[in-house]
Amino acid sequence: MNLSFILLFLHLWGNIEVSLSQNACSKLPDVPHANVEYKEGDVIHFTCAPGYTSAQASKYVCTSDGWLAVSQGKCYSCSTLPEVPHAHVSEETKKSEYQEGDVIHFTCESGYTSGPVIKYVCSSEGWLAVRQGTCNFSGSSCDRPPAGEGVTVYGLPENDNPILPHHVLTFSCDGPGNFLIGHAVLTCGQDGQWDNPFPSCTALLWCGAPPPLADGDIIGIPRSKYRLNDRVKYSCQAYYIMQGVPFKTCQNGEWTGEMRCLKPCTVSREIMNSRNIAFRYNHEDKLYSTHGDALHFVCTRGRPVGTVEMRQTCNDGVMELPSCQ
Template sequence: MAPALLLLSLAAVFTTVAPAKVCGRPRVSDGVDVSSMKRVFEIGEDVTLSCEQGYLPSTATPPRITCTATGEWTPANLACSPRMCQIPRPLQPFAKGRTEAPFKSVLNFSCDDGYVMVGANESRCLHDGTWSHPPPLCKGVNCPLPKPPREGRIVHDKAVTGTSTIYGQGWTYECNPPKAPSYERGSCMADGSATEPPVCRDVSCSIPPRIANGVITFAVMRQHSYKEKVKYSCLEHYTLEGEAEIQCQNTGNWSSKPVCRAPCEVGIKRGRIFYNGRKIWIEDLTPNRVLHGEHVAFYCKNKAEKCGYPVASTCNDGNLPIPDCYEQPGKIEYNLRSKNLPSEIRMCVAPPTANPTSPPNPA
């Protein structure tokens, strides 16, 4: 019997006791205040949940959770959403249409070149739904009034008062005739400085250049001084493209001269066209001529639908392309069966292929 008692006593010595259950700090959603919570809680302990400063609770009454015997917390039915700050209306377009920003958001401000910031360059959304700073003002850089050229004056684009002007404002330099400024324009620049005055110097332009199919009117063929002008005109039926007058510039060069564009001949022998708002048989177009830039419609036929449609072409300096779809009729068809020509049959509701240059169907 002695060995059995010994075994029982040894079993009693090595028996272990399970530790008591506890709960750690509860896991909660963002915005729930855990700053004052302990790290370990006993079974049965309660905790009242609340939101951090700057967050709004989802329930009117603060919920309580309890540490259960299993070491788990009862469900925490609380969500905390950040308080919102109203974005100032003038800034909403820059916020991609948003009207609010959540707590802790930051607005960063900057000014365009030539403007200085008056106020803070950033503002933070605070816990009470207000911004830490109001939006700043962007004030235009000031420049001292510009100095006139030595032998000339300044003409401001806008009237100025006082001893300064603001960024972006400009002016023109003028010299006493017949001198010309080395450059004509000045302005208040982004760094707060005004353009330095130019040098007034003698400038002349060579004899005005001739243009093809045009003439110089009311001008003497000589050298011309700064800002002197000459005028061009084109030969009959030629179209002037560009400015009729050119001017001697401060560089000693003339401004861009115009070009005389040639008229076009309508290059078909038989058919009807739409020109100047009416249908015309080609033999009635006398003289056979359309001016540069004018439109002519040629009639093509949709053979599948048995209807006609107009295709526009534009005279471009003597060249009037004939549309690929146009088929010139033979003499017999033209003279004896003209009612069957594309210009005379029913007009199509739409051309067979998209043709954005085509005019509306003529009557």
């Protein structure tokens, strides 16, 4: 091909002014994964590197403004297949070379299964996942939930396919007045075990009036009927100490929650006078001591007798007192 023919071609192609200036076209266009091939004159062609292909040839011409694309393609490669552990490309979709638009399916190895068919397509960006998945050991599938018992299950695989790791099921109860006991969402683990036990449904039971508390009271006005998970709060009378949580909760028709009010101790001056004792410290000069309080005594005359120590602690209304003679 001579230069006059090239100029004629460019004139017919678009009346483009051609410059042979090496300055205007000193820098070649950047075409990834391609090698440049020079032809006659100022027209250059690009060919893709080994392992890459293009649906259209890339051709540029040098003009007074620099390189101008006559035809532009993109080099891509689908020679390296996607990595899917424990799987291989199915015989139906296997080829020696893949072009843009080709689709491959993966088949799991023996002993492994997948949910949907794993599918990839060759594109100008390389392999793209149409339907991505994994091949899991068939022994790691999770048990199906029991049928019936008023529980509705959402998300079960079709056609009794195995339930594979990472699969999620959602549970709910049928009919009004039923309540789900347990977790509403379960996930199948890699070991073939669900992350929580299967839930169950039970009729919603109401609780009656909350039980009374000895030496205590219910805060607020009690009702005659309570729903599931309703709770009431209790408080102890003055000088009484509550042991346990201050709440009782309605659970399936029964009140749960344990507490009691620990009694204070009473120390009268008549008893202390009869035992010839008094409070050692002025700040302990109190006739009522709450549970856990410690009191210190001293002899008003004589000295201690017996085995009871001069320091005593109130224990749910009981406190031994020392004696002096």
